[in-house]
Amino acid sequence: MDLFTSIVDMISTFLGLGKYGLEVLSSYVISLAMLALLVWISARRAAKVRAELAAVEARLKDSNDG
Amino acid sequence: MSFWEYANPKKFIATTTPILPWAFGIAAACLIVGLVWGFFFTPDDIRQGSTVKIIYLHVPAAMMAINVWGMMLVTSLIWLIRRHHVSALAARAAAPIGIVMTLIALVTGAIWGQPMWGTWWAWDPRLTSFLILFLFYLGYMALWEAIDDPDTAADLTSILCIVGSVFAFLSRFAVQFWNQGLHQAESVSLWEWTFNVIARFFAFVWNSIFGAEQVIEVAVREENVSNVFFVPLLICMIGFVVLFVALVFQRTTTEIRVRRIRALESRARRG
Amino acid sequence: MIALLARDLRLAVRAGGGFGLGLAFFLIVIVLIPFGVGPEASVLTRIAPGVLWVAALLAALLSLDRIFALDHEDGSLPLLATSPLPLEGVALTKGVAHWLTTGLPLTLAAPALGFLLNLAPAAYPYLLASLALGTPALSMIGTFGAALTVGIRRGGLLLSLLVLPLYVPTLIFGAEAVRLGSDGLSATVPLAMLSGITLFSYALLPFATAAALRINLR
Numbered sequence: 444m445d446l447f448t449s450i451v452d453m454i455s456t457f458l459g460l461g462k463y464g465l466e467v468l469s470s471y472v473i474s475l476a477m478l479a480l481l482v483w484i485s486a487r488r489a490a491k492v493r494a495e496l497a498a499v500e501a502r503l504k505d506s507n508d509g
Numbered sequence: 510m511s512f513w514e515y516a517n518p519k520k521f522i523a524t525t526t527p528i529l530p531w532a533f534g535i536a537a538a539c540l541i542v543g544l545v546w547g548f549f550f551t552p553d554d555i556r557q558g559s560t561v562k563i564i565y566l567h568v569p570a571a572m573m574a575i576n577v578w579g580m581m582l583v584t585s586l587i588w589l590i591r592r593h594h595v596s597a598l599a600a601r602a603a604a605p606i607g608i609v610m611t612l613i614a615l616v617t618g619a620i621w622g623q624p625m626w627g628t629w630w631a632w633d634p635r636l637t638s639f640l641i642l643f644l645f646y647l648g649y650m651a652l653w654e655a656i657d658d659p660d661t662a663a664d665l666t667s668i669l670c671i672v673g674s675v676f677a678f679l680s681r682f683a684v685q686f687w688n689q690g691l692h693q694a695e696s697v698s699l700w701e702w703t704f705n706v707i708a709r710f711f712a713f714v715w716n717s718i719f720g721a722e723q724v725i726e727v728a729v730r731e732e733n734v735s736n737v738f739f740v741p742l743l744i745c746m747i748g749f750v751v752l753f754v755a756l757v758f759q760r761t762t763t764e765i766r767v768r769r770i771r772a773l774e775s776r777a778r779r780g
Numbered sequence: 781m782i783a784l785l786a787r788d789l790r791l792a793v794r795a796g797g798g799f800g801l802g803l804a805f806f807l808i809v810i811v812l813i814p815f816g817v818g819p820e821a822s823v824l825t826r827i828a829p830g831v832l833w834v835a836a837l838l839a840a841l842l843s844l845d846r847i848f849a850l851d852h853e854d855g856s857l858p859l860l861a862t863s864p865l866p867l868e869g870v871a872l873t874k875g876v877a878h879w880l881t882t883g884l885p886l887t888l889a890a891p892a893l894g895f896l897l898n899l900a901p902a903a904y905p906y907l908l909a910s911l912a913l914g915t916p917a918l919s920m921i922g923t924f925g926a927a928l929t930v931g932i933r934r935g936g937l938l939l940s941l942l943v944l945p946l947y948v949p950t951l952i953f954g955a956e957a958v959r960l961g962s963d964g965l966s967a968t969v970p971l972a973m974l975s976g977i978t979l980f981s982y983a984l985l986p987f988a989t990a991a992a993l994r995i996n997l998r
Contacts (some may be wrong), residue, residue, distance in 0.1 A: 462558065463558050463559045463560045463624055464559070466560055466563070466620050466621065466623060466624055467559050467560060467562050467563060469620060470563045470566060470567075470616070470617040470620040470621070471544070471548070471562075471563075471566065473613075473616055473617075473620075474566040474570065474613045474616070474617055475566075477609055477612060477613055477616075478609070478613070478752070480609075481605070481606065481609045481756070482533075482752075482756065485756055485759055485760050485763070486759070488760075488763055489759055489760070489762065489763045492763045492766045492767055492770070493763075493766060495766075495770055496766045496769060496770050499770050499773050499774065500773065503773060503777055506777075641945055641948055644941075644944070644945040645945050647941060648938075648941045648942040648945060651938055651941050651942070652928065652929075652938065652942060655929070655932050655935065655938050656931070656932065661931070661995055661996065661998070664992075664995040665928050665992055665995055665996070668928070668988055668991055668992055668995075669928060669942065671988070672924065672946070672985070672988050673945070673946070675984075676921075676945070676946045676948070676949065677945075679949040679977065680945075680948045680949050680952075682949075683948065683949035683952040683953060683973070684948075684952065686952070686953070686956070686969075686970075686973070687952045687956060
């Protein structure tokens with residue numbers, strides 16, 4: 444904990460955040476992480492569904508031809 | 510050429526797919542510029558210190574939390590009245606975005622409240638309303654997941670969204686009545702501060718356009734509220750809106766494809 | 781409409797489920813509270829209004845999924861839909877029947893349980909009045925929730941998730957009325973708001989309920 448606080452203090456002094464460094468940094472980190480997670484989940488699901496649809500369409504086309 | 514053409518799923522995908530990279534790019538650019546600007550190049554507030562930097566995330570997220578619900582209400586009505594599937598799917602695609610926005614607003618609000626009010630959570634009317642909104646999003650998403658038949662699910666969630674909007678409105682007033690605000694006059698309020706920033710900016714613009722004869726006096730309680738906060742805040746708001754639009758387009762496209770897979774598979778099974 | 785009401789009441793009394801169970805649940809929750817917060821009388825007096833209202837709300841929630849479940853299982857719901865009575869009327873009747881079997885007994889039992897929580901003497905009329913005015917709204921909102929989840933197997937949990945946020949305004953004004961009453965203040969405003977919510981629910985929610993039922997019966 445001591446190490447953690449001193450690291451946060453170091454960073455917030457470096458960024459000029461004063462005594463509220465932990466609050467500001469953590470809210471930025473948490474918010475951006477949540478946004479990134481949302482974008483990542485959406486993108487992954489989009490890619491998966493697109494591949495699945497392509498597979499289904501290809502299979503149906505094959506069975507129609509054959 | 511009518512707006513309703515985009516209710517055709519194919520047309521919707523064909524139109525939105527080329528827009529997507531641009532939308533994500535613009536959103537990322539706005540967020541990076543706005544947040545970096547806000548984080549590094551705006552001064553600290555005298556009373557709030559550096560916690561004022563949280564507004565660049567908190568305020569846009571809170572704004573989107575409400576706007577997303579509004580968008581879901583509109584798309585639900587369009588689905589019930591005009592039966593466009595894309596509309597119902599867009600509402601479904603938007604709900605998880607809305608819940609994340611609500612969560613960001615709640616978490617950043619709690620982190621801001623800790624040093625300012627001395628507590629993570631206060632049953633302040635505004636915070637409480639957002640918590641209730643969060644519950645509404647949860648129920649709405651749970652109902653979508655619970656029903657198998659897509660049209661039934663779309664109908665029932667639309668009705669829930671409409672009834673829920675009415676009750677969310679009622680809750681807002683009930684909560685205001687229930688607790689007029691722990692932190693009214695004596696302590697800082699993030700929202701009052703933000704409104705001061707916005708009001709000050711528009712007064713500034715008005716005064717510089719119309720000159721000295723028609724100066725608007727803005728009742729700004731805090732002396733140090735200044736225009737330097739407004740531009741990065743506006744850029745962040747634009748970034749959040751564009752990000753939301755991009756995500757809705759992408760997620761709606763995904764939902765359309767899921768629907769198509771189901772349709773193709775059931776057709777194949779029937780022979 | 782009256783025949784349907786009588787039938788629902790008869791069923792509820794015979795099956796015994798909604799009638800006794802809700803009351804027993806109400807009693808148990810109230811008995812558990814002092815174990816949780818300690819037996820100190822002044823503390824109990826202060827939290828009694830809110831606790832009584834929350835417990836009554838949860839007890840009303842308990843029997844919601846039975847409103848349409850039985851009719852759905854034995855197939856009488858489609859019959860009701862094709863009967864000369866409009867579905868909106870059915871929804872309204874179901875709400876009233878639920879109130880008569882749950883809300884009304886809860887209201888009548890609440891003063892007795894108020895003694896257990898050392899409720900301030902001045903609060904009793906307000907407790908009765910607020911529950912009498914507020915629990916009908918709980919029943920009607922719950923009927924709407926039950927109509928949404930009628931087709932879902934094991935929809936009970938989902939039903940509570942959907943209905944509880946809708947209960948917020950009713951709970952706030954109900955508990956506030958009792959709290960003001962116990963402090964000896966005028967509780968006219970919350971009581972008026974409570975009646976407003978109830979009237980509003982009975983005026984509009986039957987339509988939403990009927991729409992949800994039609995969709996589920998499609």
